[in-house]
Amino acid sequence: MNLSLISEKLGIPEWRLRGAIKRHSVQVLGYRGREVLVFRKDVAGVERGTVVFGDEVVRGYPKIKRALLLSAALRSWKAEQVAVEEKLNGYNVRAALVDSRVVGVTRGGYVCPYTTSKLREARECRRLLEDNPELMLCGEAVGTSNPYVVHEYPEAGEFGFFVFDVRHRDTNEPLSIPEKRRLLEEYGVQGVPLLGVFRREEAADRVLEIAQRLGAEGREGVVLKDWEMVEEPLKYTPSQTNLSDLRHAFAYPYDYGRDFLFSRIIREAYIAVEREMKGEELSDAAAALGRSILLPMVESIRRVMKGEVLGESYELEFRSEEELLEMLEFLRRQGVSVQVEVLEEGGRRVRLKKLRHASTDRIRAVLRSGT
Amino acid sequence: MNLSLISEKLGIPEWRLRGAIKRHSVQVLGYRGREVLVFRKDVAGVERGTVVFGDEVVRGYPKIKRALLLSAALRSWKAEQVAVEEKLNGYNVRAALVDSRVVGVTRGGYVCPYTTSKLREARECRRLLEDNPELMLCGEAVGTSNPYVVHEYPEAGEFGFFVFDVRHRDTNEPLSIPEKRRLLEEYGVQGVPLLGVFRREEAADRVLEIAQRLGAEGREGVVLKDWEMVEEPLKYTPSQTNLSDLRHAFAYPYDYGRDFLFSRIIREAYIAVEREMKGEELSDAAAALGRSILLPMVESIRRVMKGEVLGESYELEFRSEEELLEMLEFLRRQGVSVQVEVLEEGGRRVRLKKLRHASTDRIRAVLRSGT
Numbered sequence: 001m002n003l004s005l006i007s008e009k010l011g012i013p014e015w016r017l018r019g020a021i022k023r024h025s026v027q028v029l030g031y032r033g034r035e036v037l038v039f040r041k042d043v044a045g046v047e048r049g050t051v052v053f054g055d056e057v058v059r060g061y062p063k064i065k066r067a068l069l070l071s072a073a074l075r076s077w078k079a080e081q082v083a084v085e086e087k088l089n090g091y092n093v094r095a096a097l098v099d100s101r102v103v104g105v106t107r108g109g110y111v112c113p114y115t116t117s118k119l120r121e122a123r124e125c126r127r128l129l130e131d132n133p134e135l136m137l138c139g140e141a142v143g144t145s146n147p148y149v150v151h152e153y154p155e156a157g158e159f160g161f162f163v164f165d166v167r168h169r170d171t172n173e174p175l176s177i178p179e180k181r182r183l184l185e186e187y188g189v190q191g192v193p194l195l196g197v198f199r200r201e202e203a204a205d206r207v208l209e210i211a212q213r214l215g216a217e218g219r220e221g222v223v224l225k226d227w228e229m230v231e232e233p234l235k236y237t238p239s240q241t242n243l244s245d246l247r248h249a250f251a252y253p254y255d256y257g258r259d260f261l262f263s264r265i266i267r268e269a270y271i272a273v274e275r276e277m278k279g280e281e282l283s284d285a286a287a288a289l290g291r292s293i294l295l296p297m298v299e300s301i302r303r304v305m306k307g308e309v310l311g312e313s314y315e316l317e318f319r320s321e322e323e324l325l326e327m328l329e330f331l332r333r334q335g336v337s338v339q340v341e342v343l344e345e346g347g348r349r350v351r352l353k354k355l356r357h358a359s360t361d362r363i364r365a366v367l368r369s370g371t
Numbered sequence: 372m373n374l375s376l377i378s379e380k381l382g383i384p385e386w387r388l389r390g391a392i393k394r395h396s397v398q399v400l401g402y403r404g405r406e407v408l409v410f411r412k413d414v415a416g417v418e419r420g421t422v423v424f425g426d427e428v429v430r431g432y433p434k435i436k437r438a439l440l441l442s443a444a445l446r447s448w449k450a451e452q453v454a455v456e457e458k459l460n461g462y463n464v465r466a467a468l469v470d471s472r473v474v475g476v477t478r479g480g481y482v483c484p485y486t487t488s489k490l491r492e493a494r495e496c497r498r499l500l501e502d503n504p505e506l507m508l509c510g511e512a513v514g515t516s517n518p519y520v521v522h523e524y525p526e527a528g529e530f531g532f533f534v535f536d537v538r539h540r541d542t543n544e545p546l547s548i549p550e551k552r553r554l555l556e557e558y559g560v561q562g563v564p565l566l567g568v569f570r571r572e573e574a575a576d577r578v579l580e581i582a583q584r585l586g587a588e589g590r591e592g593v594v595l596k597d598w599e600m601v602e603e604p605l606k607y608t609p610s611q612t613n614l615s616d617l618r619h620a621f622a623y624p625y626d627y628g629r630d631f632l633f634s635r636i637i638r639e640a641y642i643a644v645e646r647e648m649k650g651e652e653l654s655d656a657a658a659a660l661g662r663s664i665l666l667p668m669v670e671s672i673r674r675v676m677k678g679e680v681l682g683e684s685y686e687l688e689f690r691s692e693e694e695l696l697e698m699l700e701f702l703r704r705q706g707v708s709v710q711v712e713v714l715e716e717g718g719r720r721v722r723l724k725k726l727r728h729a730s731t732d733r734i735r736a737v738l739r740s741g742t
Contacts, residue, residue, distance in 0.1 A: 065742045066742060067741050067742055068737050068741060068742060069737060069738065069741040070741065071741065072737070072738060072739065072740060072741030073740065073741025073742050074741070075741065076740065076741075234742070253633075253637060253640075258629030258630060258632075258633050259629060261629075261633065262624075262629050262632065262633075265664060266624060266668065268665055269624075269665060269668035269669050269672055270672065270737065272665065272669045273669055273672045273673065273676075277669070282665070282666065282669065283658075283662065283666075285661075285665060286658065286661040286662040286664070286665035286666055287654075287657070287658035287661050287662065288661065289661040289664060289665050290656075290657040290658050290659065290660040290661020290662065290664070291654065291657040291658065291661065293636060293657070293660060293661070293664075294639055294640060294643065294653070294656065294657035294660050295653065295654075295657055297637065297640035298640050298643045298644055298648070298653065301640055301641065301644045302644065305644075366439050366440060366443070366641065367440065367443060368443065369443060369444065369447065370438050370439060370440040370441065370442065370443030370444025370445070370446065370447075371436045371437060371438055371439060371444050371605070
């Protein structure tokens with residue numbers, strides 16, 4: 001591998017890259033006969049999730065700050081306008097060309113075979129990337145048929161890919177919102193919905209309204225962006241989304257980090273303060289929070305009492321048995337333990353159950369010892 | 372200091388003790404002109420909280436296991452009988468003679484000047500210890516006037532000390548329950564209430580009843596003990612106690628460890644399962660949990676918005692200004708930040724406010740930045 005060329009492309013000193021490889025902050029893997037670097041941590045300003053195939057760079061998607069209090073977060077906003085895009089509930093994917101073929105890279109920097117196969121069915125993405133190979137499409141993969149986040153979107157069906165950013169793959173430089181929209185429209189690639197553009201002064205109130213409406217419809221939230229993409233974007237999610245995250249996490253209470261749980265609990269307090277809740281409204285919000293925590297935990301304990309192994313099921317369709325086996329190998333390497341149930345002769349339609357061993361084992365131990 | 376003599380008394384190799392001192396697992400301090408060792412961690416089977424004054428040992432109070440599910444925890448219980456003592460809501464103190472005078476040692480192994488002064492007013496404790504200097508009294512200091520845990524007990528008033536274990540101070544060997552009760556009665560020293568002795572088979576049901584009654588009365592819980600003190604004891608607290616802990620902790624959400632919060636949340640799930648809650652009862656329990664989490668957080672955020680510094684206030688009476696200053700110095704060394712308000716001419720009655728800087732600062736930062 002030409003580390004000197006890669007360092008130059010990434011704009012970091014070569015010794016930093018070598019050091020990071022030695023410390024395993026950058027992992028060296030293989031993909032289709034090429035050596036691949038995967039950044040497991042930020043290194044000298046290059047984002048976690050960055051991946052280099054031979055000498056083809058796909059920069060990591062940058063972390064987006066979360067607004068806990070919209071009004072306060074927008075006070076330090078400098079741009080006059082705030083563009084509000086919908087944040088969809090799926091998984092973050094970067095689509096780019098590698099060896100002239102589309103690949104789907106996960107947030108962590110791994111090529112997901114299932115996502116890659118689905119993206120390759122989308123001719124529009126491929127054409128856009130073939131004409132602009134220096135770009136990558138950063139988007140949310142959503143729908144009912146994927147092995148990560150199942151959420152029903154009428155507009156997506158089993159699998160949809162909605163682009164939120166178009167960026168230069170070597171530098172992570174984003175297109176401005178109008179440039180992005182023009183390009184996506186030209187090629188017929190779906191972007192995430194643009195829900196409005198507001199003057200900074202009125203944005204907090206309008207965004208709160210929008211977020212509440214989205215929450216009521218079971219949709220995740222919003223990302224606030226500067227029209228020119230100079231200002232740092234901000235994400236914001238309504239209470240319903242936090243509670244839904246908590247319901248999921250507390251179903252597997254020993255599999256999630258304490259910080260994951262805690263941060264979602266604390267968000268509810270800031271929402272209640274910003275919305276000036278009191279009396280019955282506040283008490284109802286508290287009750288809803290409590291139910292999102294206790295009920296899934298109680299249900300999981302009862303499942304384990306009945307002998308079940310906890311886990312989530314995903315129904316997926318593969319184009320070939322080979323593709324299924326490749327996906328299973330990918331999940332195994334990610335440390336995910338799955339049970340496979342074939343739903344159809346020939347093995348192309350399967351149910352994957354991701355097993356939550358940590359929670360199952362810990363709950364079993366408490367049921368046995370009582371302590 | 373004679374480390375060889377101390378090692379022998381503690382029954383550990385001298386090199387282990389020297390190593391622990393080097394690694395700061397054992398701290399070397401001074402107390403009234405003597406060198407003192409404080410065990411900040413378990414070392415070779417000697418408990419955290421053990422303290423050695425010159426060559427006078429006071430062993431640390433052993434960690435008591437918590438029953439999450441009573442029925443399961445008692446299944447592995449071997450003794451035929453289960454004695455149920457009340458667990459009072461205060462702070463754990465060991466009273467022992469040092470230089471022929473009573474001292475009150477905190478759980479962590481520090482001599483608390485305030486507690487020591489209060490214990491010295493109790494003639495009964497002193498007489499018991501003077502006649503049995505090889506013993507220590509392990510008890511709960513409770514009441515409305517202390518700088519740690521304020522809880523109203525009609526039987527305790529401002530300050531009460533209730534013994535739950537009598538142990539040999541060098542070896543930590545406990546007296547059996549009948550020996551302990553005989554000794555406490557002989558000297559007129561108060562023990563914690565003995566709430567019943569049950570056959571193992573019926574104990575889980577009876578303890579659940581007792582715990583629910585205690586919870587309804589705002590009392591903390593129980594400790595299950597073997598009459599002979601051979602079996603490992605078990606503590607159990609009702610839902611009300613967990614919720615009250617959570618209310619307190621979520622008032623200072625960034626001052627408490629995530630594990631502290633998480634463990635108390637998860638206890639509620641096991642209680643709901645053991646009590647076979649469903650439908651409305653389960654939903655009400657969840658709502659109560661949610662209120663214990665959300666309402667104190669919201670209140671604290673609002674206090675910080677108004678410019679307050681978060682903290683808890685304690686009203687204390689000292690016998691002299693010197694004693695007050697000694698206590699302030701003690702708290703300062705423990706890393707506790709306090710504000711003092713003198714309530715009475717002469718400065719003997721004061722209000723101490725323990726400041727919760729971590730939560731105040733973090734909430735302030737969110738209010739300012741919104742993120």
